[in-house]
Amino acid sequence: MDIPALLTSAGMNIGISVGMFSLYSILRKQPLNVKVYFGQRVSQGRTRNETLCFERFVPSASWILKAWEATEEDIFASGGIDAVVFLRIVIFSIRIFSIAAILCTFLVLPLNYFGQGMERVIDSNAMDLLTIGNVREGSRWLWAHCFTLYIISGCACTLLYYEYKNVARMRLEQVNRFPARPSNFTVLVRGVPWCAVESYNESVGKFFGNYYASSYIAHQIVYRSGAVQTIMEDAEMMYNLVTAAPAKPCEPNADRCGLCGERSNSFKATSSESETETKNRKIEDELREKECEAALVFFRSRYDALVVSHTIQSADPMLWVTELAPEPKDVFWQNLCVPFNLLWIRKISVFIASIVFSVLFLLPTTFVQGLMKIEYLQSVFPWLRGLSRRSYYVNLITGYLPSLVLTVFLIIVPPTMMLFSTLEGAVSRSTRKRSACVKVLIFMFWNVYFSNILSGSWIERMGKLTVTSPRDMITLLAELIPRQASFFMTYVMTSGWSGLGCELLQPVGLLGNWLFKCVLQKEEEFCRPVTFSYHTEVSRVLLFGLLGFTFCILAPLILPFLLVYFFFAFLVYRNQIMNVYFVKYQTDGSYWPLAHNATIFSLILTQVVAAVLFGMKKSSSASTFTIPLIILTALFNVFCKNRFLPVFKNRAAKVLIEMDRDDERSGKLEEILEKLTTAYNQFELCGVEPPGKEEKPKKGSNGSLEDLAIVKTGSPSAEVVVNGGSPPAEVVVKSGSPSAELPPPPPPPPEPEPNIVSIN
Known part of the structure; x- marks a missing residue:
């Protein structure tokens, strides 16, 4: 891609982003859109009347100032610890890429530009002149790239350490902040063995009453629920009525449901x-038929629940499987009914489906790269040669259209991965969303980053691209990554800049709200408070982090585009968390280990590619000197996993024992235990009536x-x-x-x- 195509894409994205930001500043002031842009504040009751004035129809930047002035305590009060952790990821990106932008703009970029002299600038305006590919072989200037890589890696590891430490501290404080959580006393039991003599309910009570008599309080069996189960039951009931019930004439005063006869x-x-x-007896039979091989068991202390959740209850590890229960509003009841011994089949099926989906997505990826490499396609398709006569169309097709097409295709990825995570059998909504985040992130890294690089090279060489070993893959990446810098710049502008404008506007909720109120004249609201899409936004931020690290010394021109995105993302997501999104459940900061691992992967990939590229440029000393940096980064990752990761997987027994003793001395323990057995009301949380209840x-x-x-x-x-x-x-x-x-x-x-x- 040449510079005019890049400028065309930048102009269109800047215009679209400014238009969306201005339109949002007007729409947010209209009373009709209150539930769209202030759903979180409405749910908390922070409302007041607003008078009609001229300022409501004039664009303003007041929301930017409010988002900037908000403190971390305000973010925690509105979005919880997960919102704070997400914004910490954005802040980390701003800090590290600010350092990288300063170093690479004043040190690396001039060396790339003057790598082979000024004579090439006159003959070409390609972006390759600003990449490391313009540095001639054997140049001593490559030591500047190696030195810059060391500084960026050291700063990134230092910032990662302090962020990991702070998030781990916030997670530990979260336990003390909410001591009466029902999940602290509750254990989820799955794989309850079937017995022909007694029901699941009786089996659970007998087992824990026998082996944990001193700490066991009560249990609650899980019943089959969900839309599919309801449809099956209704169909069975209708079938029984049609086949078994004799036809009777309608009596005029019969006590019926109101479908026939007079109303009584x-x-x-x-x-x-x-x-x-x-x-x-009929109600008991109905409940027994709907019992699942899962139950929620309540214990007298937090420590007892912790011990039971980490203990193998039977010689057969597939029976009586225990884990700490999620919060009541976080439980995904439908998946609790899935037999535990079938989960591995589901996971394998989802894994295969994810691979098939990723392979099929190579088609739009190749199509996107074909739009960028239109000059290579003209030799194969002569009818495309007419486009080259109009430079504006060529700049639009090669500069803006590829990133737009890829962004549109990627819309289907998050809901698809959320469906896959649901089919895997996640027992909590937060676990399901985090699993979807991992899947989306892996998909983005492969299909957006690696696939675009490889497919672009395949089109340039017209199918002659061959990779026979991992060494060939690394060598090929080192050669191809700098060439794709211009495409990823346009992708950052289209998916990042314009994506933030769509995030502000909330087009789905806005159009639906207008349709319900203005067209259909409905009294009920279309928009309800929605939860934050962590599986989408965390993946996008980490993907841009991968682009920033891998291109920082290879093609530094991408860094200003990334900094613009991260700065506005900091303001936009702060505004959305405080005003729009509703907090229903939390993962207690579990997204940070994912962000840490993705950042370490980006750093190591950058260092490996740089070492190979230094070797290709015949600078063996710089290539050799990069190898210790790779080893040090890997050791740092091992240290962080041993130091902080256990806090995110387990709960400290010392803290739980002290909390139990404090509650027992103060008399709060009995009060907590009284409310414990009613916290997990499956029928109330699912919004359905229990069998036998009118x-x-x-x-x-x-x-x-x-x-x-x-x-x-x-x-x-x-x-x-x-x-x-x-x-x-x-x-x-x-x-x-x-x-x-x-x-x-x-x-x-x-x-x-x-x-x-x-x-x-």
């Missing part, structure tokens, strides 16, 4: 003990209440069942007590009008 407004009371016992009244087609409501009377053997109908209703108690008339229920109070979020 009478009350019936069923007080027969035999009917009650039959109903209870559903809440809801409106029928004619607006009347048609469902049943149960009213307990003072008599233990009497129960009043209310049939639907518009009030007033007659009440007849058939339990031996005299008839009574109950007044109709009062109408619900009118809902207060929501206030408008403050946008000052």
Whole structure:
């Protein structure tokens, strides 16, 4: 790619980004878009009325100032520790690439430009003149590149160490900040063995009551749930009704569901003990049929739960598998029903599906590189030669269109990887999102970075690219990476700069909200508070970090583009975390080890490529001197894993024991244990009614209440069942007590009008 094509892409992305930022500053002030741009603040009740004024229709940068002035405590209060860790990743990138930009702009870039003299500048305006490829073989200037690489690697490792230390400290403080978390006392048990004599519920109670009698409190069995299970049950019920139930004529006053016959407004009371016992037995049978081989077991202390979760409970490691339970709102109930012995099959299937998806994605990657190498394709496809007569079209196709096409294709990657992570059997939503983040990151590294480099070279050589060994691969990367610098510059502008504008605008929520309110005239809100897409944004930031490290000494011109992205990402994500995204669950900073490993991989890849490239440039001393840097970086990674990583995988027994003793001395332990057994209410958290429980009244087609409501009377053997109908209703108690008339229920109070979020 030449300089005019790069400038064309820069101009278009700058115009799009400025337009989106300006449009956002206007739309965020409109009361119609409150739930779109202030969902997090609305969920916390931080609202107030806003008057109509001219300033609402004028672009402003007030949100930038607020995002800049926000402290880390404000970010923690709004987004939790995960939001703080994500912004620490962005801050780390700003710091290290600021250092790299200063060194490479004043030291490396001039050496690359003047590597073979000024005579080539007159004959060519290609970007290759600004890369290390312009340095002649055997040049002593390559020592400057090696020296710069040492400084950047040393600064990166130092910053990584302090960031890892701070995040580990915040994670330990998180335990002390929330001592009454139910997950501290709860163990998730999977692989409960099946027994024909007793149910899963009875097996779990007997096992833990026998072996952990002193610490075991109670347990809660997990029941099958989810949309698929509901559809299967409804289909089975309808089949039984059609095949088994005899057809009966509709009676005019029959007590039915309202589909036929006249509506009855009478009350019936069923007080027969035999009917009650039959109903209870039926409910127990329904619950037993829905039991899964998983349960949540509650213990008296945090330390007891920790010991049980890290102990093998049976000689067969596939039975009675234990781990610490997630938080109640973090549990992914559908996957708890997956048999534990089938998880390995799911993981292998997902692994194969991920490979197939990555291979299929090579098609759009090759197409993108074909747009960039259009001059090579003209020899194969003569009809493309007409484009070269118009330079503007060539600059647009080779400069802006490839990065745009790749960005559009990459939209399907995060939801696909989230689906794969769900099929793997993650037991918590946070674990599922982190697993999706790992998959997206690996996909980005391979399909965006390596595939574009290799496919671009394959098109240049028209299919003659051959790699026979890992050594050939490293040599090829060292030769090809500098040539792809211009493409990745345009990708940073399109996916990074314009992507931040889309992040601010929230186009899906904005269009949906307008459609519901303005077109469909719906009273309910389309937009609800959404959680932050860590699996998408963390992967993008780390991919740009890989680009920054690998190109810092090979093609330093990419660093200013990256710094612009990281600086605006710091402001945009701060604004979104404080205003838009709702915190439902946390991973307690588990994204930092992923960021640390990705950064170490980027550093080692940069050092290996630089060492090979120095050898190709016939500077054996600089190449040899780079090898100790690779070893030191690998040793630093081992040190950090031994020093900090255990904090992210386990909980300190000393801290938990001290917390248990403090709660026992203060009398808070009994209060915590009382609330423990009701914290994991599967039916309430899933938003469904348990079997045997009547559903809440809801409106029928004619607006009347048609469902049943149960009213307990003072008599233990009497129960009043209310049939639907518009009030007033007659009440007849058939339990031996005299008839009574109950007044109709009062109408619900009118809902207060929501206030408008403050946008000052």
